[in-house]
Amino acid sequence: xxxxxxxxxxxxxxxxxxxxxxxxxxxxxxxxxxxxxxxxxxxxxxxxxxxxxxxxxxxxxxxxxxxxxxxxxxxxxxxxxxxxxxxxxxxxxxxxxxxxxxxxxxxxxxxxxxxxxxxxxxxxxxxxxxxxxxxxxxxxxxxxxxxxxxxxxxxxxxxxxxxxxxxxxxxxxxxxxxxxxxxxxxxxxxxxxxxxxxxxxxxxxxxxxxxxxxxxxxxxxxxxxxxxxxxxxxxxxxxxxxxxxxxxxxxxxxxxxxxxxxxxxxxxxxxxxxxxxxxxxxxxxxxxxxxxxxxxxxxxxxxxxxxxxxxxxxxxxxxxxxxxxxxxxxxxxxxxxxxxxxxxxxxxxxxxxxxxxxxxxxxxxxxxxxxxxxxxxxxxxxxxx
Amino acid sequence: xxxxxxxxxxxxxxxxxxxxxxxxxxxxxxxxxxxxxxxxxxxxxxxxxxxxxxxxxxxxxxxxxxxxxxxxxxxxxxxxxxxxxxxxxxxxxxxxxxxxxxxxxxxxxxxxxxxxxxxxxxxxxxxxxxxxxxxxxxxxxxxxxxxxxxxxxxxxxxxxxxxxxxxxxxxxxxxxxxxxxxxxxxxxxxxxxxxxxxxxxxxxxxxxxxxxxxxxxxxxxxxxxxxxxxxxxxxxxxxxxxxxxxxxxxxxxxxxxxxxxxxxxxxxxxxxxxxxxxxxxxxxxxxxxxxxxxxxxxxxxxxxxxxxxxxxxxxxxxxxxxxxxxxxxxxxxxxxxxxxxxxxxxxxxxxxxxxxxxxxxxxxxxxxxxxxxxxxxxxxxxxxxxxxxxxxxxxxxxxxxxxxxxxxxxxxxxxxxxxxxxxxxxxxxxxxxxxxx
Numbered sequence: 001x002x003x004x005x006x007x008x009x010x011x012x013x014x015x016x017x018x019x020x021x022x023x024x025x026x027x028x029x030x031x032x033x034x035x036x037x038x039x040x041x042x043x044x045x046x047x048x049x050x051x052x053x054x055x056x057x058x059x060x061x062x063x064x065x066x067x068x069x070x071x072x073x074x075x076x077x078x079x080x081x082x083x084x085x086x087x088x089x090x091x092x093x094x095x096x097x098x099x100x101x102x103x104x105x106x107x108x109x110x111x112x113x114x115x116x117x118x119x120x121x122x123x124x125x126x127x128x129x130x131x132x133x134x135x136x137x138x139x140x141x142x143x144x145x146x147x148x149x150x151x152x153x154x155x156x157x158x159x160x161x162x163x164x165x166x167x168x169x170x171x172x173x174x175x176x177x178x179x180x181x182x183x184x185x186x187x188x189x190x191x192x193x194x195x196x197x198x199x200x201x202x203x204x205x206x207x208x209x210x211x212x213x214x215x216x217x218x219x220x221x222x223x224x225x226x227x228x229x230x231x232x233x234x235x236x237x238x239x240x241x242x243x244x245x246x247x248x249x250x251x252x253x254x255x256x257x258x259x260x261x262x263x264x265x266x267x268x269x270x271x272x273x274x275x276x277x278x279x280x281x282x283x284x285x286x287x288x289x290x291x292x293x294x295x296x297x298x299x300x301x302x303x304x305x306x307x308x309x310x311x312x313x314x315x316x317x318x319x320x321x322x323x324x325x326x327x328x329x330x331x332x333x334x335x336x337x338x339x340x341x342x343x344x345x346x347x348x349x350x351x352x353x354x355x356x357x358x359x360x361x362x363x364x365x366x367x368x369x370x371x372x373x374x375x376x377x378x379x380x381x382x383x384x385x
Numbered sequence: 386x387x388x389x390x391x392x393x394x395x396x397x398x399x400x401x402x403x404x405x406x407x408x409x410x411x412x413x414x415x416x417x418x419x420x421x422x423x424x425x426x427x428x429x430x431x432x433x434x435x436x437x438x439x440x441x442x443x444x445x446x447x448x449x450x451x452x453x454x455x456x457x458x459x460x461x462x463x464x465x466x467x468x469x470x471x472x473x474x475x476x477x478x479x480x481x482x483x484x485x486x487x488x489x490x491x492x493x494x495x496x497x498x499x500x501x502x503x504x505x506x507x508x509x510x511x512x513x514x515x516x517x518x519x520x521x522x523x524x525x526x527x528x529x530x531x532x533x534x535x536x537x538x539x540x541x542x543x544x545x546x547x548x549x550x551x552x553x554x555x556x557x558x559x560x561x562x563x564x565x566x567x568x569x570x571x572x573x574x575x576x577x578x579x580x581x582x583x584x585x586x587x588x589x590x591x592x593x594x595x596x597x598x599x600x601x602x603x604x605x606x607x608x609x610x611x612x613x614x615x616x617x618x619x620x621x622x623x624x625x626x627x628x629x630x631x632x633x634x635x636x637x638x639x640x641x642x643x644x645x646x647x648x649x650x651x652x653x654x655x656x657x658x659x660x661x662x663x664x665x666x667x668x669x670x671x672x673x674x675x676x677x678x679x680x681x682x683x684x685x686x687x688x689x690x691x692x693x694x695x696x697x698x699x700x701x702x703x704x705x706x707x708x709x710x711x712x713x714x715x716x717x718x719x720x721x722x723x724x725x726x727x728x729x730x731x732x733x734x735x736x737x738x739x740x741x742x743x744x745x746x747x748x749x750x751x752x753x754x755x756x757x758x759x760x761x762x763x764x765x766x767x768x769x770x771x772x773x774x775x776x777x778x779x780x781x782x783x784x785x786x787x788x789x790x791x792x793x794x795x796x797x798x799x800x801x802x803x804x805x806x807x808x809x810x811x812x813x814x815x816x817x818x819x820x821x822x
Contacts, residue, residue, distance in 0.1 A: 221653040222649060223649060289643060292642060306703075
């Protein structure tokens, strides 16, 4: 939802330039169009501080990967960075970093043709970057470790299946909408990481707004992944050997919506987002935990924006444990699992009193959260007595 | 379709769809499973020691009634060798607490447990009815919550009990994890045991624990129902059901989408508590060597009806407070020098410029601060454990007493005074007021 427009507040000029008429109120400040656009851009570019020209070695071009979903946030990020790079070039003759863009295609109802069209259009609008479009099932060919294949045996998938078949069977084997959404998002992140590594990028730029990071915080908390939150929300080193940055982390989703609105059709026409307002699904069968959190923060953001940013700020204060390269990792999300605490058993909340709490579960070693999403192997689930 | 048999005993008809994992159980198997899980919680965390005297914080509501019933059952079945007594706090709310206390009195007889009732009037010189009369219905839950925490500790000290168990359930814990961006508080709410190093008269710690920490609210209700327990189910008249906070609603929605979600939030909360900077609990509160210190809890009714603090008005005030902090963070230096009051109030929500990349910002006016580590001291008025010079209860009381009309005639006020001097809180306040004049 866009920020409040205030056609009738004409008596007070823009709080920043004190000249123009305000077009909207941002965090209780009436701002004009120019000042608002600058406000958003400054917030994003401030987060790119370490990628300024003066931090770039003259003999080495740093390369970053932008993960594009064609949603409002990642498109805005591309738009802003495009402007920043042009600006750097103009002022210093070089740029602080080079940008690659990747889009991961997730099989859904949309026609291949319209995706193709969008992909061509974006390259025309923002030329000069290296673009790639991947299919989600590429992950089965890219992930080097055997970890994913151990997952597949549970879902009854054979090694010689095509990647498309493997993905379809894996998704089909999941028993809830939450699990499907969760596994797809997890695989998507891993695919983007693998792609970044294979193309020599030192870090990934994600388009997540404050609101999205808050959603993710509570969503991952609800899915039992509290242990990996610092790696999923904070700027800096990820456990994957490259950095994660969220340049839009100080901007609310509704502010990004207004930004795209005010920039005009050149940007707005590129957006291929799911319908704006998240509809509360009538059946809880089709609702996912991610949906719930999205709805929750959409409403909180309206009246309590500081609560949204406080969630993110607080989470960023959590300290990620030091990662040993030999630390055991989850076979699905690839996060380091401290002390090898795999699975959902063996903690205070596991109430089975050790009856069938297997200390070291079989091949797919999954973290607590991923264990909740991936159904147990078909063997001996039915005969628990 | 033939009735499905119980998934555990395969003999009886399944009557209960278990909220936690949606397994179909018969009545008996459900009750046993529920009890066994609490037993598991108690034994795996070595919660009790033989010979210990334990006070159950009893309100007459479903949680504490189930807690009392289950603990009695388990103590007999597994021979824990602990002595169980009931401790009730009378907040002085007519039409609510007086009725629920009747329930506790019946429970005491049913379970053969000794019951002690301690009143706010006796401890603080104020009943909640009087507090509400003065401060209004809005915000009175803060008074009630702060008073209750101390009241339980004082009651326990009076009974010579060093361990108080409360009926906090998994939903309560999950709600707190989701609700607050208050990291120091995270370990307190997620750990099963907290302790109050009591500096009151005796030099003993009072241990607080929540054996129902992993029990779902829905299962507690089912247990009470199928065991036909006698409990009191009316909501506090000052904190009506309609006021239910959004965090609570969110937890319930999560449970609907994925039954394990409440437990998963609790697990996440435990794991996150270990990532709080400066925390030394590598064990998630399960080993006894590092028991988080329970501080006076702010706001909210202590138990199941923790609605007040999540209500709309409360969210608005948190929002306002945070927005101020954000402004303060942006104008970093000036604000810090000129308005000490803003900083004083921030406590726990210190504005950070987070992000490792941004940190090299050369214009960093203030060195990155560690999270405020709470240093525990003693309230200079009543001697209760407090991170501030004066504990919250005394601060609130001071405000109340200042505004108390001087000339009203109050029956029984003299009598109450005598009682107060035994406990020291209210009379301490009066002394301070005299000194201050």
